[in-house]
Amino acid sequence: MALIVQKYGGSSVADAASIKRVAKRVAEAKRAGHDVVVVVSAMGDTTDELIDLAQQITPMPPQREMDILLTAGERISMSLLAMAIHNLGVDAKSFTGQQAGVITDESYGKARIIDVTPSRIRQTLAQGSVAIVAGFQGVNPTTNDVTTLGRGGSDTTAVALAASLKADVCEIYTDVDGVFTADPRIVPNARKLDRVSYDEMLELAASGAKVLVLRCVEYARRYGVPIHVRSSFTTHTGTLVTDQPAAEGEIVEQPIIAGVAHDRSEAKITVVGVPDVPGKAARIFQVVAGAGVNIDMIVQNVSVAATGLTDISFTLPATDGAAATAALTEHQPDIGFASLQYDDTIGKLSLIGAGMKSHPGVSARFFAALSEAGINIEMISTSEIRISVVTRADSLDDAVRAVHTAFDLDSTEDEAVVYGGTGR
Amino acid sequence: MALIVQKYGGSSVADAASIKRVAKRVAEAKRAGHDVVVVVSAMGDTTDELIDLAQQITPMPPQREMDILLTAGERISMSLLAMAIHNLGVDAKSFTGQQAGVITDESYGKARIIDVTPSRIRQTLAQGSVAIVAGFQGVNPTTNDVTTLGRGGSDTTAVALAASLKADVCEIYTDVDGVFTADPRIVPNARKLDRVSYDEMLELAASGAKVLVLRCVEYARRYGVPIHVRSSFTTHTGTLVTDQPAAEGEIVEQPIIAGVAHDRSEAKITVVGVPDVPGKAARIFQVVAGAGVNIDMIVQNVSVAATGLTDISFTLPATDGAAATAALTEHQPDIGFASLQYDDTIGKLSLIGAGMKSHPGVSARFFAALSEAGINIEMISTSEIRISVVTRADSLDDAVRAVHTAFDLDSTEDEAVVYGGTGR
Structure with a gap:
């Protein structure tokens, strides 16, 4: 009992x-x-x-x-x-x-x-x-x-x-x-x-x-x-x-990889022409956090030495896009960036598996699969058991299928599957 | 305030x-x-x-x-x-x-x-x-x-x-x-x-x-x-x-009569052939109360000396009719009545007014009005400030109008009136 x-x-x-x-x-x-x-x-x-x-x-x-x-x-x-x-x-x-x-x-x-x-x-x-x-x-x-x-x-x-x-x-x-x-x-x-x-x-x-x-x-x-x-x-x-x-x-099967997740609900903001001096990135993320917005992935481009300026991109829930851009625009004078770019046609793909900690070669196989499928990668972030990339939204499905196949996750049986959203 | x-x-x-x-x-x-x-x-x-x-x-x-x-x-x-x-x-x-x-x-x-x-x-x-x-x-x-x-x-x-x-x-x-x-x-x-x-x-x-x-x-x-x-x-x-x-x-107008109410939700049960000995009526109403039913009006006919039997009629909510007849039928042997009559085509009319306590002649006027309108009265009950009668259901509306007019309650103005049931 x-x-x-x-x-x-x-x-x-x-x-x-x-x-x-x-x-x-x-x-x-x-x-x-x-x-x-x-x-x-x-x-x-x-x-x-x-x-x-x-x-x-x-x-x-x-x-x-x-x-x-x-x-x-x-x-x-x-x-x-x-x-x-x-x-x-x-x-x-x-x-x-x-x-x-x-x-x-x-x-x-x-x-x-x-x-x-x-x-x-x-x-x-x-x-x-x-x-x-x-x-x-x-x-x-x-x-x-x-x-x-x-x-x-x-x-x-x-x-x-x-x-x-x-x-x-x-x-x-x-x-x-x-x-x-x-x-x-x-x-x-x-x-x-x-x-x-x-x-x-x-x-x-x-x-x-x-x-x-x-x-x-x-x-x-x-x-x-x-x-x-x-x-x-x-x-x-x-x-x-x-x-x-x-x-x-x-x-119990102990696979290296648990699965491939995808997310179409995020957007990307690029802060263009940020002075490459200490504290500027922190200031940007303070402003965004102050607007109650959670940031997901962050990429800072290599600074162009001649200008002393750099670009910083980050992803966030698309529903918070308006709040984040409003807050950044308000603080444009003290941060001193040139402009903002907003892009909500991105997709995020994540490969997840506790086994990748101890199995070298997972990232190589992952990026090879995306490359062979002709997927352009815009941002990358990793944790101990996850690799995530940002792609164009319209190539996300292809990317998911390519990675799923590359890691031998495809089922060999015909499983009857019903799939939908979940309640609250 | x-x-x-x-x-x-x-x-x-x-x-x-x-x-x-x-x-x-x-x-x-x-x-x-x-x-x-x-x-x-x-x-x-x-x-x-x-x-x-x-x-x-x-x-x-x-x-x-x-x-x-x-x-x-x-x-x-x-x-x-x-x-x-x-x-x-x-x-x-x-x-x-x-x-x-x-x-x-x-x-x-x-x-x-x-x-x-x-x-x-x-x-x-x-x-x-x-x-x-x-x-x-x-x-x-x-x-x-x-x-x-x-x-x-x-x-x-x-x-x-x-x-x-x-x-x-x-x-x-x-x-x-x-x-x-x-x-x-x-x-x-x-x-x-x-x-x-x-x-x-x-x-x-x-x-x-x-x-x-x-x-x-x-x-x-x-x-x-x-x-x-x-x-x-x-x-x-x-x-x-x-x-x-x-x-x-x-x-403030202090009329003798407050109004005429009517009720179509009651039914009448007649217990036919009850032995006219002490305690029989009490036994009937115990049985009905035991079924969770509230009785409203009661009439006991004059006993026919030759037979020693009498009839007892009472009214109750029609929704309780089934429960009451079932309970009485169950106890028919010990009460000893001959049969039951059930009638849910009755209507009840009540004339209400605190003034009737001190104004003689209210009942006379009330029954005269009903008689002139050709309404047959089946049962009567009274309180200090109310007279109620039971009539056939299909003559109830005529009865209400006759009594309303007899007590000068009819409005002389054209009042815009909206009337409907109330919520709970």
Whole structure:
């Protein structure tokens, strides 16, 4: 008997029929003798509909009220799921984030979990019931107001609850079969990974793989929570995200490379004609950070000796492009650069694998593959277990396929693959 | 400067445009210098849609989960209204029933308010903000679970908050202009009452007038909360429900009769051939009460001496008809009656007025009017300030009009009247 936390996203509970299907799955786990806690997102498009309603009222809703509004979505899905499970003869009770003890800071709209005190959940499990918990929400204890956790909030709720309850596994149910060596929409013969380490999963998530958000993986790594990413539409085993050694007798493939991730959401800013004196680069990044913008990759060109000027390029989320250029333009006089170039037609490709630490030749093979495919590389950055390059957006798909093939990641079987975005 | 509690029903906040209109009204009251607390129902059909969703999941949803589900509706409307008021430059904060301190018993689906501890509401008013409160909901303090208050729950929330905050008035906004001498759909020249006493309003509500529910008026009378029933579509003065004497110089009509109410929701059960021995009637009403059914009017026929048998008729809500007949049939052997007759084609008409206590001749005029209109009377019951009769359902409208005219209640002006059902 295990303690299992299951998380179902919005597409898994989109309507009454889907909720009944999920209920059946939950009831099966319970009947198999496990203690089951279920974290659930809002039904299908509910959250978007609520955001749309708010936009009809005002373009700038107060964030406290926005959070109260949005948490209505999970309140609906969690109570319906509890009813559906109850209807199968299995006792179930639903709890809001507050009732489940999800304590956050007061950053409405993107609150961070600071503590989890799930005494009511423990009590419910002890009574032999299934506990359903609203994902994506918590409570700010100083004012007793509800908060929402932002993107990937329900996954984070599930992992945080699993950590606090010392669950054996946190199952993240989604509309894909697991974590793949590449996005199957681009690489149709991408392979599902059986296992991936926290570090690799962190790099994959940070590099554009959308199946899990970064903060959820960070949380899981910090508390050693094994995550099982799997499909809610099949009973296939998915991908286990863990650092635990495989059980004795279990044959686990230990590939050099975990996968190829890509990201089309970034833009590049080039600051042209920066005086090549100490402190100028630091000043630029201070200004950008001051605008609340996170920088990803940075390249400083070699200074042209005759002019004493250099160019500095960096990438950032395209959604922060306007804020960053406005801040830099405001500080143009004191930084003293000549001009700004903004480019949002770039793509980023990342090769990730814990094995590359100990396997020389990975970069050589990587750059050879890109070169043979005729891909022009604009920026490069590396970590111990990752190589990333920036290319033109329209050559990104070709680049992903070339690298995927070069590292023998292509599947030899015909795997039936369903792939889509994940809920929040 | 006054402290005003305003309550808006579902039809007043049915969509974004309606919410903005209500926001304007709230902002005007605030700008006029008043402290304003707003109680709001769920938007338009939200509650019915949520009930429908639950029905798609299971025919018998656990009531705790049903209450969690339904309270999502007010969570949406209250946060949207706070946003809309905020957008007009007036600070507003929304609160769930729990946050507003609405403490109830644990009767999910029809909880009773046992205490109101509105410290956060007082604090919000002291900060100069408008407080928005979700109607229809509270919290069961022993488990910290949300409860719903049942029919008319938002009106009751508003009156309970007004009592606890010692508000100067509780304004119930609805889609009619106030309390009328009769339902204007039946009597087009019914008059709006300027004032009505708690006792009269209680009798009106109990006799089928739908503008306010009984428990809300009971609460208001107990705590002396003046209720102002008015339209959210006009700025007309509505009807003041109060026992306070009129202000000096204020000319208040003190009519003998407050109005004529009607009710089509009852049914009549006749227990035929009951042995006319002591204790049989008590046994019948014990059995019916044991099935959770409230009886309204009772008539026992004169016993036929030869047989020693009598008939007992009573009225009850038609929705309880099945439960009552089942319970009686089960106990037929020990009660010893011959048969049951069930009739749901009856109507009830009630004439209500505090003045009838001191004005002889009211009943004579009442029965004369019905007789002249050719209305057959099946049952009669009276209180100090009310006479009720049961008629055939299809002669009820004629009966209402005849009595309304006989007591000179018909309006001489052409009043523009909008009349419809009220929200919960």
